[in-house]
Amino acid sequence: MLNDRQTKLLKIIVEDYVKTARPVSSKAICDILNCSSATIRNEMSYLEETGLLEKTHISSGRVPSEKGYRYYVDHILEPRELNGEDMLKLQTIVNNSSLMLDDYISKSMEIVSEMTNLTAIVLGKSSKDNCVSKVEVVPINEHNLIAIVITDKGHVEHKNLTIKENVSINDIKQTVDLINKMIIGTQLNEVGKVLEYEVKPIIAKYVKQHEVLYNAFYTAFTDFAKESVTMTGRKNMLMQPEFNNADKIRDIISKFEDKEIVGKIEENDNGINIYIGSETEFDDDVTIVKMKYEANGEEGTIALVGPKRMEYDKVIALLEYIKENMKEGK
Amino acid sequence: MLNDRQTKLLKIIVEDYVKTARPVSSKAICDILNCSSATIRNEMSYLEETGLLEKTHISSGRVPSEKGYRYYVDHILEPRELNGEDMLKLQTIVNNSSLMLDDYISKSMEIVSEMTNLTAIVLGKSSKDNCVSKVEVVPINEHNLIAIVITDKGHVEHKNLTIKENVSINDIKQTVDLINKMIIGTQLNEVGKVLEYEVKPIIAKYVKQHEVLYNAFYTAFTDFAKESVTMTGRKNMLMQPEFNNADKIRDIISKFEDKEIVGKIEENDNGINIYIGSETEFDDDVTIVKMKYEANGEEGTIALVGPKRMEYDKVIALLEYIKENMKEGK
């Protein structure tokens, strides 16, 4: 455990380093803590022993270690109110009552990305556990149809499908009716199974050109359960000095392109979660802050990615502000 | 005009530089052209005077200038057949007859990006001139509806909409019916106007809570005509040595995030277009190769972005291969 002065010291160092991106020297702190630089150095070296601070080289100032940030986030950081300016910027979005929830979230996150210089990620509400509530098929021309699936939570998935052979409209109608009857209520990621084991045999009985139709629908329906991921402000984050080397940027960009990795951010408990450095699977210099939300029965996840040297208190305040305001009848 | 040997020389230099990314020395060429390095140097200095070659510093080998690439692309480059290996890789996509055109294109482009280390961009078919062919409204719960618009060319756009006040189902039905009747056949980017000037007065007459309903539908319908842009393989391109400095990468990433700039790639004539360096509005080291296509009445644009030091012949062969194969009944 840290004593009072040590706690203060860590707080000062984290916050100063977050602001300036330069190692903090003992001298810079004596004024604030009303003691000599030597005293600070003694305390610093204790915090270094504990693993909360690091030096970039033997005669450098101190920098928070990963563990230091962790400690700061877990024990020191005090929730702060959003400042007026930031709130004002967000308010134009909040007050725009014509925005649907989705748009409210993506617009807010764009602004937050600008304000914080972090990358904003909106993870598509996991539609896996949505259930099919309606299937529509709309003919476009002789050989092309559109299949539309609507889920109970209001997601829409659609797919064009081509049927090369001549198939009677009646057969199509009949097939759709059957599918409609049988897959309503099915979870999206189960649709494939249901089609194969339950619908297929029935279609085979009642529809003439069942092979062709079944295949067309099967391929159309089975890759519906994809997740969507949108990101904004990658550039904002990459402007930070911790990413001023080409290879590091390349690495981060690669990670961003790999949806798998981004998707993984999602699996964790409710509220705001903070993953620092090696906890991220991203990069030791990166922190990911993520938040699940739920409003009007829709749930989703938003996240901010940036250097671990980030303004944690501000980020938390922003995300909480977004969350609060989405409840109020979006 | 260049004589035969000069043409050969330029060709050799471009192709060697494309392969190795190092300035080409006179010595390296004498074997190929069967003369001494001094002779080559004389020719080189002529090509430099003409502006087709450049040096990176006074005693360096030669590098093609922007004009040099231009000349190469316009006069020297000879169309080449796709090599077996590349064709094989694409064939799995081409032969997968269950793929719709959209998927065929995006999958092919992913592969092409891998093969060429370029960034692949698929510009959404400009849906502006699509006409509405059907409007569907599906209720999710008391206050939420989904509006779905299907166009004559088979695009689907959908949007969740919330109606806060209590509105009778009947009113909604009536409104949808009216909208359906009146906007079918309207171009997507005209929908706003039609709603305002034609539909609104009618609804006002027949529907009780017309204000609320009109507003909900209006905001839902008016931003449908967006263009979609998808990119894959940014990282591939950024691995190239011309982008090995942090600021350059940051700049390119910013450009990629700015959809405006990417969109601009589109406006040009048919076939394959090549924009080199300063012609791109992107970066002097960047070339953009873009191709419009049309198949089954759908049209769209695909593009490859990378260093101007790219294998132009291969890129062209690949794009042409994609175009040819999309005609065959996708």
Place this chain on the structure above:
DNA sequence: TTTAGCACTCATATATTGACAATGCTAACA
């Protein structure tokens, strides 16, 4: 017209230096 030969130039890599910013440690002090 081509070529051999030589002087010249610049990039790249490595080492050297001085100024500076911090630190750790020790000994003195409250």
Place this chain on the structure above:
DNA sequence: TGTTAGCATTGTCAATATATGAGTGCTAAA
């Protein structure tokens, strides 16, 4: 016992020097 002044120590950073090598331009001869 905790705090502080002072000093030697250490590493960064930027500037400067030095050597090496690749490649050119030019000239004069073939």
